[in-house]
Amino acid sequence: MDNPVPVIFRGVDRAAFAVSFAGKLRNAGLAAGLTETGDLVGALEVCTLDSPEAVYWALRVATVRRQPDLAVFDRVFAAVFTDVPQLALNRGTEPPGNRRDDVHVPVKADTERAADGGGLPWATLPTPVAAAVGPAEGPSVPLLRPSALAALAERPFEDLDAAQIEQLGAALRDELTRWPTRRTRRHETNSAGRRLALRATVALSRRTAWEPVEIVRQRPIRRPRRVVLLCDVSASMQAQAAAYLHLMRAFTTVADAEAFAFATGLTRLTPALRQTSPRQAITQATAAVTDRFGGTRIAANLSTLLDSHHGNTLRGALVIVASDGWDTDPPERLAATMARLRRRAYRILWLNPRAGAPGFTPRVAAMAAALPFCDAMLPAATFADLAAAVRHLRK
Known part of the structure; x- marks a missing residue:
């Protein structure tokens, strides 16, 4: 009795393989969209894949539409099937000008060896724990379970590293998928x-x-209700500055907010925080603030914003001030500035990292002067506090 014909895809989910292979082609520059992916799934279903050559031609006919894409396809195919015998096809053995793609040289395959997936992402039973593959520009951030992410959110900002802050910042951005709207004077x-x-x-x-x-x-x-954020980046807020930048980026990208940082001067961070890459946005925003970790002039910076051409963005806006309340300006000046801001803004919310401490009272003169003009003062010492503040604003 003859031996059965070896099957290349034994133990492999062919539909998952087709999706993964099309993704690799797209990453390499070949336009493999939904149509090509569907053709590939159908080809793997009807073709008899009893040899590497049959696999090659089934994948190539289903995905390649243009002559220039052959080189890309060959490179991806060779990278994926490095654990099977090499195909002695004429690709790469002839100069590009003399290449004949309708001719191939069949060779014997190692029929004693059946591929079992090798732990590749399209295997039916993948390896339970695999090393995370991250971008080339830096270390990757492994995905955390919701319970682990919630545990990190309860930790103070100073106990978190840059990767954990970036992860929690992405989770904070997801809290802003639904943002309240306001009625305008225009009609449709x-x-x-x-x-x-x-x-x-x-x-x-x-x-x-x-x-x-x-x-x-x-x-x-x-x-959408307009939002204006002002973040204190003075020396007393050094531990919270990175986390508050992620908060401002979340509002900037989702709610189209205006973001400002202040210490001794006022810096507009909206263009920097609207970058697609979170890491690049935080890097540009950090570089833009030249007076961070210095003194604090809350009243002077609020007056500068009210008197500038950006002051019109405060009309009917939700203003969020993130600061511990330490100010070198006189409390009387801050009270007068907050009164002007109160007449122009829709609501004023103050985020204080020390407000969540047991027995906290606003004993700082500047904080006591500004509090009567605020609609609410919420704690902001952890990412859980920031998420609670976002949910409070959506009401």
Whole structure:
């Protein structure tokens, strides 16, 4: 009795392999989209994959659409199937100008050896624990379970390293997926609106002898509530500065907020924090603040913001001030500035890293002067406190 024909994909989830192989092709520069991935799944289902050559041609016919993509496909195929015998095809053995892609040289495969997945990501039973593959520019951050992430969120900022702060910053950004809106003075056409759009109704009535057969309705346009954040980066806030930058980036990218950092001067960080890469955004924002870890002038910086052309962004906005309240300016000046801010802003929220300590009272003169003009003062010593503050703002 003849021996059975060896199967290349024994013990492998072919659909998962097709998706993973198409992803590798896209990373290498070949345009393998949903259509190519679907063709690849169908090819692996109907083809008899009893030899490396059959595998090669099934993958190539399903994914390659252009002549220039052959070199990319060959490189990816060779990288994926390094644990099977090499194919003695004519690719790479002839100069590009004399290449004939419709001819291949069949060779014997090592039929005694059946591939079992080798711990590759598309194997049906992958290795339970595998080394995390990170980007080339720096160390990777392993994914944590929700319980471990919640435990990190309860730790003080000074006990966290840069990688943990970046992870918690991404989790904090997920808290802002739903942000409250406000009613504007502009209107839009909507069949469920309660207001009659007179001009549009009259325009339609011209087609029906000036009889308003069709009534056009409209309703107010709603926009996300504007947010302005001011973060204290003085010496007393050194432990909290990195975490608060991640908070500002979350608001900047999700709620289109304006972000400012202040110590002895005021620095606008909105363009830097809108970068796609979190690491690059934090790096640019840190480099932009030249007076960090110095003194603090809260009243002077708030006055500068109110008097600048960015002061109009405070009108009807939710203002968040993250500071411990230590200020070198007189408390009377801070009280007068906060009164101006109170008349212009929608709400003022003060985040104080020391507010969560047992028996805390605002004994600092500047904090006591600013507190009557704030709608709320919340603790902000951990990422759990910041997430609670975000949930408080969404109400």
